[in-house]
Amino acid sequence: MVDAQGPPARTRPGVVTLSSWLLILVAAIQVVNLILTLATIGTVRDVLRDAYRGTAAEQAGDFAYGAAIGGAALTLLLAIALVVLALLNNRGKNGARITTWVLGGILFCCSGAGLVSNATGGLTGGGSTGGNMPSPEELQRRLSDALPSWYGPVSNLLGLVALLALLAALILLALPRSNEFFRKPKPVWEPPLPGGTYPAYPPAPGYPPAPGYPGQPPAPGYPPTPGQPPAPGQPPAPGQPGQPGPSSAPEDRPGPQPPSGG
Numbered sequence: 176m177v178d179a180q181g182p183p184a185r186t187r188p189g190v191v192t193l194s195s196w197l198l199i200l201v202a203a204i205q206v207v208n209l210i211l212t213l214a215t216i217g218t219v220r221d222v223l224r225d226a227y228r229g230t231a232a233e234q235a236g237d238f239a240y241g242a243a244i245g246g247a248a249l250t251l252l253l254a255i256a257l258v259v260l261a262l263l264n265n266r267g268k269n270g271a272r273i274t275t276w277v278l279g280g281i282l283f284c285c286s287g288a289g290l291v292s293n294a295t296g297g298l299t300g301g302g303s304t305g306g307n308m309p310s311p312e313e314l315q316r317r318l319s320d321a322l323p324s325w326y327g328p329v330s331n332l333l334g335l336v337a338l339l340a341l342l343a344a345l346i347l348l349a350l351p352r353s354n355e356f357f358r359k360p361k362p363v364w365e366p367p368l369p370g371g372t373y374p375a376y377p378p379a380p381g382y383p384p385a386p387g388y389p390g391q392p393p394a395p396g397y398p399p400t401p402g403q404p405p406a407p408g409q410p411p412a413p414g415q416p417g418q419p420g421p422s423s424a425p426e427d428r429p430g431p432q433p434p435s436g437g
Contacts, residue, residue: 191265191353191356195265196261197344198258201257204340209251212243216243223314230307253278257278283338290338
């Protein structure tokens, strides 16, 4: 018999560590974008209110404000999730790696679409120009005048860096060295040391003796049949007269007299 030793400690490869740092970088960029959004959403709402005042889309400013607040909350949750996944990936949790691929893929698609939208006009791209609705060019001009000049370039740069970092993190988790790290190790079997003895099995516990049956009382003797002598060594049954033995008549009783001659 040989003893199974525990799995050896795994060494985390550099590609997994780098992937986790990239995920944390993406989370930090998400937090920065959250701060920028909260700092400028009031200005964006005022611009949209003025641009759509007196039109059928007069509530566009309030709608954009509510959507921005909801997006900010979602961004914060995504940032926290990325940090947690990065820490679990460093510990070799394969379930965390799969979750990172799923969540990271969704985030990559959404971030890519948002980056393209910002580069082509942001909120104003594809807007309707019917009736008295403002044109997309007019909305873009008003937003550019109201927002700081650095807001657009910084927002686009952060989005691009986050997109590339996320893509690199997902690829690093799929490399062969990462696969070996996340694969569940098999137990290592080692032979016994020279001169060692095999451990003896403990003796099996004994079974307790079966409980004995109580002794049966002897069957009572049957009384002898009337007219039959009792068995030797047995007293006569109560109420039965003793049987006369085969002895002769007592001497004091006269026996039968022979007839007299005469």
